[in-house]
Amino acid sequence: MKRPFAYIAGTGHSVPKNVMTNDDITAMGLETNDDWIIERTGIRQRHIAKDGESLASLSAEASRQAMARAGVQPGEIDAIILGTVSPDHLLPATAVEVQHLLGCSRAVAFDIGAACSGFLYGVIVAESLIANGSAETVLVIGAEKLSAIVDWTDRNTCILFADGAGAAIVRRTRTGQKGILSSFMRSDGALAELLWRPAGGGAEPFTPDTFESKRQYVRMAGRDVFKHAVRSMAEATDRALDAAKLTAADIDLLIPHQANIRIIEATAKNAGISMDRVFVNVDRFGNTSAASIPIALSDAIEQGRVKEGMTVLFAAFGAGFTWGSLVVRF
Numbered sequence: 001m002k003r004p005f006a007y008i009a010g011t012g013h014s015v016p017k018n019v020m021t022n023d024d025i026t027a028m029g030l031e032t033n034d035d036w037i038i039e040r041t042g043i044r045q046r047h048i049a050k051d052g053e054s055l056a057s058l059s060a061e062a063s064r065q066a067m068a069r070a071g072v073q074p075g076e077i078d079a080i081i082l083g084t085v086s087p088d089h090l091l092p093a094t095a096v097e098v099q100h101l102l103g104c105s106r107a108v109a110f111d112i113g114a115a116c117s118g119f120l121y122g123v124i125v126a127e128s129l130i131a132n133g134s135a136e137t138v139l140v141i142g143a144e145k146l147s148a149i150v151d152w153t154d155r156n157t158c159i160l161f162a163d164g165a166g167a168a169i170v171r172r173t174r175t176g177q178k179g180i181l182s183s184f185m186r187s188d189g190a191l192a193e194l195l196w197r198p199a200g201g202g203a204e205p206f207t208p209d210t211f212e213s214k215r216q217y218v219r220m221a222g223r224d225v226f227k228h229a230v231r232s233m234a235e236a237t238d239r240a241l242d243a244a245k246l247t248a249a250d251i252d253l254l255i256p257h258q259a260n261i262r263i264i265e266a267t268a269k270n271a272g273i274s275m276d277r278v279f280v281n282v283d284r285f286g287n288t289s290a291a292s293i294p295i296a297l298s299d300a301i302e303q304g305r306v307k308e309g310m311t312v313l314f315a316a317f318g319a320g321f322t323w324g325s326l327v328v329r330f
């Protein structure tokens with residue numbers, strides 16, 4: 001069996017209407033400022049859900065766009081895979097609610113919890129389902145409502161994380177001209193506590209004390225996470241290029257996880273890809289974890305930065321730790 005088995009047939013994204021600028025965060029009483037946030041992260045604004053916008057509603061909107069652009073009807077979807085760490089409910093998976101909203105009655109639907117690598121992991125699982133004959137057409141979503149799980153009094157985290165959803169239709173390719181050329185996935189649970197939510201799961205269920213100690217919210221050792229992110233993203237880009245038997249010169253665009261402009265620049269430098277061939281929208285959307293890469297891909301396609309025939313390298317890193325990469329010809 002030889003790749004490509006599957007290609008990306010259509011993409012879409014949806015973010016909350018409400019925009020929060022860095023000045024809005026300062027106005028909430030946090031000791032931070034626009035200059036510091038831009039210099040250390042590259043983030044100027046982010047979208048934060050309000051007024052009943054849920055993970056499922058954002059995901060459904062992004063998915064409808066992706067389905068329309070791919071020319072796919074709800075009944076043609078065989079599987080829905082949703083990467084998220086901020087589901088609408090702890091039980092059941094948000095993917096089944098999205099299935100219901102879209103009317104994809106034939107589809108099997110499940111969530112993947114791989115943090116910022118969730119969308120890339122989802123695409124690789126979708127490709128596997130197609131390769132083993134279980135599916136022809138898969139809807140892969142990356143979506144987060146991180147505003148619900150960050151501590152809005154913690155300036156280390158709340159400036160970074162945001163809400164949104166991105167989606168892609170992954171279909172069997174019959175021509176062999178375009179599609180997924182290579183992939184790479186890794187995880188390492190040894191350092192899980194550098195970026196985690198201590199309470200709220202079975203190990204430490206919610207009690208009245210949880211709220212006092214704020215242990216239900218995201219906690220992050222930012223400097224350590226930064227170092228691991230740079231190292232892992234470098235490994236991810238190298239491994240996907242090697243597996244595809246390509247070099248940096250063959251890559252038309254790098255779409256990295258949009259965590260921080262400094263991590264993106266370090267990743268591009270290591271890969272030997274100049275910044276004019278790197279897609280950046282962290283300034284407008286912040287870090288939307290699993291949603292970051294599909295939002296960036298959909299945004300890049302809308303801006304004409306990804307066109308038919310181009311070869312795109314994707315790389316992600318997230319809590320877990322998890323990391324991974326893909327090379328896709330469009």
Ligand code: COA
Pocket residue numbers: 031032033036037040041116155156159160220222223224225226229259260287317318319
């Ligand atoms: N505004 C102003 N000052 C802040 C601040 C903020 N929002 N957040 C932290 N600081 C302060 C710190 O308290 C510290 O002060 P001190 O020197 O008096 O102790 C100082 O700035 C430097 O803190 P440090 O954590 O070393 O800053 P940094 O350059 O590492 O930037 C992050 C902090 C969080 C932006 C950076 O570490 C980062 O981006 N890490 C990766 C996070 C990430 O991408 N996570 C998701 C991975 S998918």
